[in-house]
Amino acid sequence: MIRFILADLRRFSGGALAVVILIALSVALSVAVTLQERAVRLGSARAAEKFDLLVGAPGSETQLALSSVFLQPAPLPLLSGQVLARLADDPRVAMAAPVGFGDSSFGHPIVGTTTALVAALSPTLAEGAVFTRLGEAVVGADVPLSTGAEVKPMHGSVETGGETHTEIVYHVTGRMAPTGTAWDRAILVPIRAVWSLHGMAGAHEEDHEHADADAGADDHEHEHEHGHVDAQARLDEHFDAGTPGVPAILVKPKTIADAYRLRQEYRSETTLAVFPAEVLTRLYGTLGDARSLLLAIAIGTQGIVIAAILLVAIMHIGSRRRQIGALRALGAPMRSVVVIVWGELFLLFLAGIALGGGLGLAVAELVSARMTAATAVRLPVEFAREDWRLAAGFVIAAAIVSLVPAIAALRLSPAAALRS
Amino acid sequence: MLSLDVTGLEMRFPGLASPVLSIDRLHLPAGARLAITGASGSGKSTLVNAITGLERVEHGSILWGGEDMARLSGWQRDAFRARHIGLVMQDFHLFPGLSAFENVVLPVRLARRLSVAEAERARLLLDMTGIARPAQKIETLSRGEMQRVAVARALLSKPGVVVADEPTASLDRSAGEEVADLLVRLSREEGATLVVVTHDPALSERLDRRIRLAGGVIIEDSGEAEAA
Numbered sequence: 001m002i003r004f005i006l007a008d009l010r011r012f013s014g015g016a017l018a019v020v021i022l023i024a025l026s027v028a029l030s031v032a033v034t035l036q037e038r039a040v041r042l043g044s045a046r047a048a049e050k051f052d053l054l055v056g057a058p059g060s061e062t063q064l065a066l067s068s069v070f071l072q073p074a075p076l077p078l079l080s081g082q083v084l085a086r087l088a089d090d091p092r093v094a095m096a097a098p099v100g101f102g103d104s105s106f107g108h109p110i111v112g113t114t115t116a117l118v119a120a121l122s123p124t125l126a127e128g129a130v131f132t133r134l135g136e137a138v139v140g141a142d143v144p145l146s147t148g149a150e151v152k153p154m155h156g157s158v159e160t161g162g163e164t165h166t167e168i169v170y171h172v173t174g175r176m177a178p179t180g181t182a183w184d185r186a187i188l189v190p191i192r193a194v195w196s197l198h199g200m201a202g203a204h205e206e207d208h209e210h211a212d213a214d215a216g217a218d219d220h221e222h223e224h225e226h227g228h229v230d231a232q233a234r235l236d237e238h239f240d241a242g243t244p245g246v247p248a249i250l251v252k253p254k255t256i257a258d259a260y261r262l263r264q265e266y267r268s269e270t271t272l273a274v275f276p277a278e279v280l281t282r283l284y285g286t287l288g289d290a291r292s293l294l295l296a297i298a299i300g301t302q303g304i305v306i307a308a309i310l311l312v313a314i315m316h317i318g319s320r321r322r323q324i325g326a327l328r329a330l331g332a333p334m335r336s337v338v339v340i341v342w343g344e345l346f347l348l349f350l351a352g353i354a355l356g357g358g359l360g361l362a363v364a365e366l367v368s369a370r371m372t373a374a375t376a377v378r379l380p381v382e383f384a385r386e387d388w389r390l391a392a393g394f395v396i397a398a399a400i401v402s403l404v405p406a407i408a409a410l411r412l413s414p415a416a417a418l419r420s
Numbered sequence: 421m422l423s424l425d426v427t428g429l430e431m432r433f434p435g436l437a438s439p440v441l442s443i444d445r446l447h448l449p450a451g452a453r454l455a456i457t458g459a460s461g462s463g464k465s466t467l468v469n470a471i472t473g474l475e476r477v478e479h480g481s482i483l484w485g486g487e488d489m490a491r492l493s494g495w496q497r498d499a500f501r502a503r504h505i506g507l508v509m510q511d512f513h514l515f516p517g518l519s520a521f522e523n524v525v526l527p528v529r530l531a532r533r534l535s536v537a538e539a540e541r542a543r544l545l546l547d548m549t550g551i552a553r554p555a556q557k558i559e560t561l562s563r564g565e566m567q568r569v570a571v572a573r574a575l576l577s578k579p580g581v582v583v584a585d586e587p588t589a590s591l592d593r594s595a596g597e598e599v600a601d602l603l604v605r606l607s608r609e610e611g612a613t614l615v616v617v618t619h620d621p622a623l624s625e626r627l628d629r630r631i632r633l634a635g636g637v638i639i640e641d642s643g644e645a646e647a648a
């Protein structure tokens with residue numbers, strides 16, 4: 001029986017191949033859409049996991065979250081340094097770290113922060129040690145710089161036509177373990193170095209005092225006065241009322257209740273507090289709508305493909321009526337005839353579904369790999385239990401659809417079938 | 421070996437006013453060998469389709485050894501034919517991609533497991549029909565060889581009846597003679613009743629009885645002539 005089916009399929013190998021490819025492409029489309037959407041959702045949820053609560057100046061919640069979680073370059077309004085000082089002393093806060101964006105080096109964002117955040121991202125470093133002086137830097141796992149390498153910060157990025165800061169050259173002292181987030185592409189430096197570079201040194205720093213620190217700070221394009229930076233100066237991670245402004249503060253509350261209370265408290269006229277995970281979930285809402293649309297298109301194409309296959313199958317049966325009539329005339333039982341006709345089509349369906357699954361998976365892996373290369377956010381392509389249910393649904397539908405020509409084949413008398 | 425009794429058979433096709441075939445009575449004793457002749461369109465194939473159950477019979481009865489083919493469902497007719505009737509058709513109906521041997525055993529294999537005895541018998545039949553290489557792909561055989569494979573296939577399940585519809589019509593003379601010889605010889609050896617539709621006088625001469633059809637009616641019957 002199987003040999004007969006295979007011999008038959010070999011005879012129609014061209015058409016069979018076309019049908020398999022047709023099915024495979026339509027299945028691949030829905031598999032890729034499903035897997036990719038899940039990858040983006042899981043990947044960015046995991047990327048946001050490390051950032052419990054973000055506090056920034058009033059403005060766009062989405063921008064605050066995207067800038068901090070994905071290090072997407074965008075001008076953020078600055079938050080008064082007092083807020084940082086207040087949060088750092090709050091008993092409900094386990095960690096409050098400033099994040100200062102704006103500079104980059106060879107496309108890698110340079111982020112000013114504190115050793116506490118380095119420790120939070122990578123409890124043990126993969127290599128080297130954390131920065132202890134203003135001119136030192138710790139790189140993310142995906143930054144192609146080794147310990148001892150020099151980093152010349154550029155204001156903004158190459159694309160925005162930034163100028164290179166000449167006042168400081170950072171020296172890499174350590175590398176973080178991979179976190180699977182955008183921070184793997186970042187170069188972390190002491191926040192005070194960033195402030196100094198941008199002429200925003202704190203009040204207690206004896207050499208430089210700049211009255212314009214706050215005034216022009218919301219405008220990244222402004223002609224700011226560059227300060228002198230002492231690369232050998234020790235770190236000072238104590239913040240007070242004189243601390244310069246920062247675009248965002250990462251807060252790790254001690255308890256969940258604290259997190260909600262803090263968010264409540266810092267949603268005010270002068271500050272904005274968000275749970276990045278919540279902001280992202282809202283974004284996925286729209287992403288999910290896009291997915292529904294794509295899936296609807298995919299299922300639509302599947303409907304068309306199935307209709308096309310039915311058409312092909314029925315025409316195929318038409319041309320094979322004689323063969324089916326002959327089989328029956330020679331004494332093949334009806335059930336074998338049904339199994340043959342049904343089996344051939346079902347085999348094509350199965351091959352198409354399997355091939356399409358593989359193809360969809362490959363496409364999703366490829367897209368994820370490219371997105372990871374660009375953003376460092378790991379987008380995990382994985383199957384979920386509902387996928388197997390969907391696959392089973394496909395197979396059952398294929399089995400039922402394949403029955404149609406098989407039943408059509410039996411409606412003729414063998415004599416009529418032989419005459420055609 | 422089965423006897424055949426056809427009574428009051430009338431075959432009509434939609435759109436045709438008069439019946440295509442109309443046979444009051446036809447009796448064929450078990451083991452008899454009958455040739456059906458007649459011009460093209462005279463109803464020979466229609467008769468074959470009726471007595472082999474390939475076509476549904478609305479009027480009349482067709483008794484094979486007492487069982488009425490006309491009263492069986494399509495399903496039952498298929499089963500009856502599988503058990504009792506070996507068919508040989510004008511255009512072979514062999515299946516490309518399979519070997520000569522696989523073609524001979526295909527109907528049995530599609531119905532059940534092929535027994536060792538059946539496989540042995542298939543090889544023996546192929547040997548008797550002069551097919552030297554049973555493993556040869558069917559599409560590489562000559563037309564004469566193809567029809568001989570079809571004869572071997574018809575005989576595999578030891579049918580009580582062998583029915584052939586113009587088995588030599590698409591063959592050249594010598595190949596036709598070989599196939600005709602094979603049909604007559606093997607059906608005698610197997611003890612099967614033989615019904616052959618043919619235009620070939622050499623073949624019909626070798627059979628015990630000849631009927632001639634015209635317009636769906638038997639106009640000549642050597643058996644009745646003898647009886648008279």
Ligand SMILES: Nc1ncnc2c1ncn2[C@@H]1O[C@H](COP(=O)(O)OP(=O)(O)O)[C@@H](O)[C@H]1O
Pocket residue numbers: 433434436440458459460461462463464465466467
């Ligand atoms: N399915 C059909 N529908 C209508 N007419 C048919 C059909 N099958 C056969 N006929 C007609 O019945 C007559 C006898 O056909 P057939 O038995 O095939 O003749 P032959 O003696 O050549 O085998 C022919 O006139 C043919 O046109």
Ligand SMILES: [Mg+2]
Pocket residue numbers: 464465466
């Ligand atoms: Mg005919």
